[in-house]
Amino acid sequence: MIREETTVSLSTSRAPISIDELRSGVRGRVVTPDDADYDAVRGIMYAGVDSRPAAIVRVTDAADVSAVVSIARETGAELAVRSGGHSAAGHSSCEGGIVIDVRDLDSLDIDVDGRTAWAGSGLTAGAYTAEAAKHGLATGFGDTGSVGLGGLTLGGGVGYLVRKYGLTIDNLLAAEIVTADGEVRIVDAGNEPELFWAIRGGGGNFGVATRFRYRLHELDGVVGGILVLPATAETVAGFIAAAESAPEELSTIANVMNCPPMPFVPEEHHGSLVILGMLAYAGDAKAGQRALAPFRALAEPLADLLRPIPYPEMFPPDDPDYHPTAVSRTMFIDHVDAPVAQTIAEFLAASDASMRVAQLRVLGGACARVPTEATAYAHRASRIMVNVAAFYDGEEDKPRREAWVAEFSAALHQGDAAAYVNFVGDEGEARVRAAYPGRTWDRLAGIKRRYDPDNLFHRNQNIPPAAAGAVTT
Numbered sequence: 210m211i212r213e214e215t216t217v218s219l220s221t222s223r224a225p226i227s228i229d230e231l232r233s234g235v236r237g238r239v240v241t242p243d244d245a246d247y248d249a250v251r252g253i254m255y256a257g258v259d260s261r262p263a264a265i266v267r268v269t270d271a272a273d274v275s276a277v278v279s280i281a282r283e284t285g286a287e288l289a290v291r292s293g294g295h296s297a298a299g300h301s302s303c304e305g306g307i308v309i310d311v312r313d314l315d316s317l318d319i320d321v322d323g324r325t326a327w328a329g330s331g332l333t334a335g336a337y338t339a340e341a342a343k344h345g346l347a348t349g350f351g352d353t354g355s356v357g358l359g360g361l362t363l364g365g366g367v368g369y370l371v372r373k374y375g376l377t378i379d380n381l382l383a384a385e386i387v388t389a390d391g392e393v394r395i396v397d398a399g400n401e402p403e404l405f406w407a408i409r410g411g412g413g414n415f416g417v418a419t420r421f422r423y424r425l426h427e428l429d430g431v432v433g434g435i436l437v438l439p440a441t442a443e444t445v446a447g448f449i450a451a452a453e454s455a456p457e458e459l460s461t462i463a464n465v466m467n468c469p470p471m472p473f474v475p476e477e478h479h480g481s482l483v484i485l486g487m488l489a490y491a492g493d494a495k496a497g498q499r500a501l502a503p504f505r506a507l508a509e510p511l512a513d514l515l516r517p518i519p520y521p522e523m524f525p526p527d528d529p530d531y532h533p534t535a536v537s538r539t540m541f542i543d544h545v546d547a548p549v550a551q552t553i554a555e556f557l558a559a560s561d562a563s564m565r566v567a568q569l570r571v572l573g574g575a576c577a578r579v580p581t582e583a584t585a586y587a588h589r590a591s592r593i594m595v596n597v598a599a600f601y602d603g604e605e606d607k608p609r610r611e612a613w614v615a616e617f618s619a620a621l622h623q624g625d626a627a628a629y630v631n632f633v634g635d636e637g638e639a640r641v642r643a644a645y646p647g648r649t650w651d652r653l654a655g656i657k658r659r660y661d662p663d664n665l666f667h668r669n670q671n672i673p674p675a676a677a678g679a680v681t682t
């Protein structure tokens with residue numbers, strides 16, 4: 210087919226570029242508004258973000274990425290990077306510019322004996338986990354299979370193995386990354402260690418990751434799954450106390466929320482306040498049952514699906530039509546005693562949002578043993594991660610849901626202003642800084658200056674390059 214020369218007005222600060230030029234520079238497909246599947250390809254998880262890029266490049270390898278990075282750098286085109294498309298801030302797309310879409314970077318090369326794997330950054334956590342489980346192996350990611358390795362890994366990665374094996378980045382051995390100068394670099398502890406430090410928590414600020422090398426652990430399934438309990442101040446405080454005193458083989462997520470219409474919960478409890486607990490014990494099955502007993506003893510469960518399961522079953526089934534509009538706030542707290550649990554129950558009961566939740570993740574264990582300054586994720590001493598969220602229904606509904614989230618999170622505040630970058634939405638510069646407390650911000654800004662002095666990669670939770678002459682290390 211002969212295509213006419215297409216010069217699209219990309220949002221550029223310098224020269225316009227032609228789509229044909231872009232097409233001739235890469236092996237991967239370049240999707241534009243003229244393509245029938247443009248809307249499907251540009252779609253991201255959260256509704257409410259509806260950016261229309263001029264071109265989405267489905268890159269096939271690091272050379273493609275390098276070519277697009279160079280074109281964007283030379284033309285000044287706005288550039289976004291997309292893996293699983295789960296950014297709450299809508300950063301994985303952009304208006305009028307180019308999206309580097311890494312979803313076709315989905316190779317997975319598992320070294321079973323060496324217990325490591327090279328994985329394309331476009332793989333989802335679910336796809337990787339299912340493949341690794343065939344060998345009785347696992348790397349910890351988050352709580353949802355559809356999340357992309359790209360965003361999840363670069364921000365940290367807190368999931369069902371966090372207490373046993375740490376964050377995803379604690380199991381990251383190396384990465385292949387294309388920096389703003391177009392160079393393809395392999396970084397690890399010995400090779401460009403500062404860049405390797407920065408990408409373990411610093412997000413997409415330093416380049417486009419094309420592959421990651423992870424450590425794998427032997428994991429022949431877990432004892433776990435879903436436990437639904439009625440939520441009261443006593444059960445919520447009891448759940449957190451049990452999670453804190455559990456052996457670190459057990460990682461938990463307590464979603465305190467209005468009960469969704471789940472078929473395995475009796476209908477009369479749908480809508481009532483529950484703890485939708487996700488628990489995973491990574492170890493001996495009998496010891497796992499013992500570790501789970503204190504949770505079951507908190508109240509008569511409304512549903513008890515805890516049992517020995519293959520690890521990939523921890524991920525809820527993917528729903529490609531799930532595109533919520535939500536507002537949220539992420540934070541860290543030290544304790545959930547009875548008054549805190551009472552506050553949680555009261556705020557959730559007072560809201561009529563179609564979905565409202567306080568998600569509590571007890572940290573500690575292997576995650577906490579990594580020194581704070583060892584990676585750009587600097588929250589090693591934080592004990593409990595909290596996410597407060599509510600769905601909103603149309604723009605007119607949004608302000609009151611935002612107000613509820615703000616009041617709720619303020620009521621829970623216990624003196625720690627820090628935030629986990631992967632759960633920060635479009636919340637402004639102060640919140641990005643909050644993700645990098647202490648010296649972390651300055652060190653990241655210095656590395657940014659070295660590898661991306663013109664802030665080409667700014668469509669993210671942005672860390673601007675340090676000013677010339679700034680002391681950063």
Ligand SMILES: Cc1cc2nc3c(=O)[nH]c(=O)nc-3n(C[C@H](O)[C@H](O)[C@H](O)COP(=O)(O)OP(=O)(O)OC[C@H]3O[C@@H](n4cnc5c(N)ncnc54)[C@H](O)[C@@H]3O)c2cc1C
Nearest residue numbers: 292293294295296300301351352357359360367413418669
């Ligand atoms: C339903 C849901 C559940 C979640 N659960 C967890 C959880 O349990 N634990 C947890 O830690 N997080 C969790 N998250 C947060 C998640 O880790 C972040 O939203 C993450 O950024 C998503 O990664 P992604 O690749 O899917 O998203 P994308 O939107 O594709 O990417 C997000 C950003 O990451 C950067 N990025 C992505 N890929 C690359 C790449 N290859 N190179 C350079 N930069 C890149 C870009 O800046 C991009 O804008 C969850 C999010 C959702 C929506």
